[in-house]
Amino acid sequence: EVQLVESGGGLVQPGGSQRLTCAASAFRFSSNWMHWVRQAPGKGLVWVARINSDSSSISYGDSVRGRFTISRDNAKDTVYLQMSSLRAEDTAVYYCVRENRDGYHFDSWGQGTLVTVSS
Amino acid sequence: QSALTQPASVSGSPGQSITISCTGTSSDVGNHNLVSWYQHLPGQVPKVIIYEVSERPSGVSTRFSGSKSGNTASLTISGLQSEDESYYYCCSYVSGATWVFGGGTKVTVL
Numbered sequence: 001e002v003q004l005v006e007s008g009g010g011l012v013q014p015g016g017s018q019r020l021t022c023a024a025s026a027f028r029f030s031s032n033w034m035h036w037v038r039q040a041p042g043k044g045l046v047w048v049a050r051i052n053s054d055s056s057s058i059s060y061g062d063s064v065r066g067r068f069t070i071s072r073d074n075a076k077d078t079v080y081l082q083m084s085s086l087r088a089e090d091t092a093v094y095y096c097v098r099e100n101r102d103g104y105h106f107d108s109w110g111q112g113t114l115v116t117v118s119s
Numbered sequence: 120q121s122a123l124t125q126p127a128s129v130s131g132s133p134g135q136s137i138t139i140s141c142t143g144t145s146s147d148v149g150n151h152n153l154v155s156w157y158q159h160l161p162g163q164v165p166k167v168i169i170y171e172v173s174e175r176p177s178g179v180s181t182r183f184s185g186s187k188s189g190n191t192a193s194l195t196i197s198g199l200q201s202e203d204e205s206y207y208y209c210c211s212y213v214s215g216a217t218w219v220f221g222g223g224t225k226v227t228v229l
Contacts, residue, residue, distance in 0.1 A: 035218075037220075044122070044206075044208060044220060044221070044222045044223035045157070045159070045165065045208050045210075045220045045223065046122075046220060047210070047217070047218040047219060047220055050216060050217075050218070057216060059215065059216040059217050060217075061120060061217065062120045095164065095165075100167075100170070103153075104151075104153040104155070104170070104171070104212045105153075105155035105167055105170035105171070105210070106155070106157070106165075106167060106210075107167055107176070109164040109165055109166075110164070111164060112164070
């Protein structure tokens, strides 16, 4: 069974940085595009970032572009989200998500990790 | 990247059919047949129930169906059941390798 396990969430001060990690297992990680999606408390899902299989193509949502960096290590079956210049509005559960190999939709989600930006 | 527009809530009685709309623009919903729908039950992770406007993943009930007209996609739940009570989100691919979600719709079974 496909598993995506996020870690790295916690309390961080405004303006600070945090790195999220997503460990993947039970599928050929290097063949799938990976995404991060977040959900602020009481709010809806928001797409954050995407990285293709060999890291040659990366894209971001408007609200995080220039502050967040997505990366992956196919040797470790891991995808990362480096977050900097964090703001209160970045407070959310961050989900690691696998894009289906046929493309354009999300077929596996991690349980999520909560990031709280507060002083 | 403005969020797609969904009604905040939709309700129906058991056995009825309900439809959730998802309105975007000619840059997202209207430009591709790449709309997907996710069911997000409380305490669980989102689950894809429709992809490419109207395709159902293996194992998803045939009571869920999708369609699209112009810039608006729709999810229909037929034969509404108590276990369908959940949040539902649409999502569309946008040119430039980005995606956008709808604001979500809470479905209540009366």
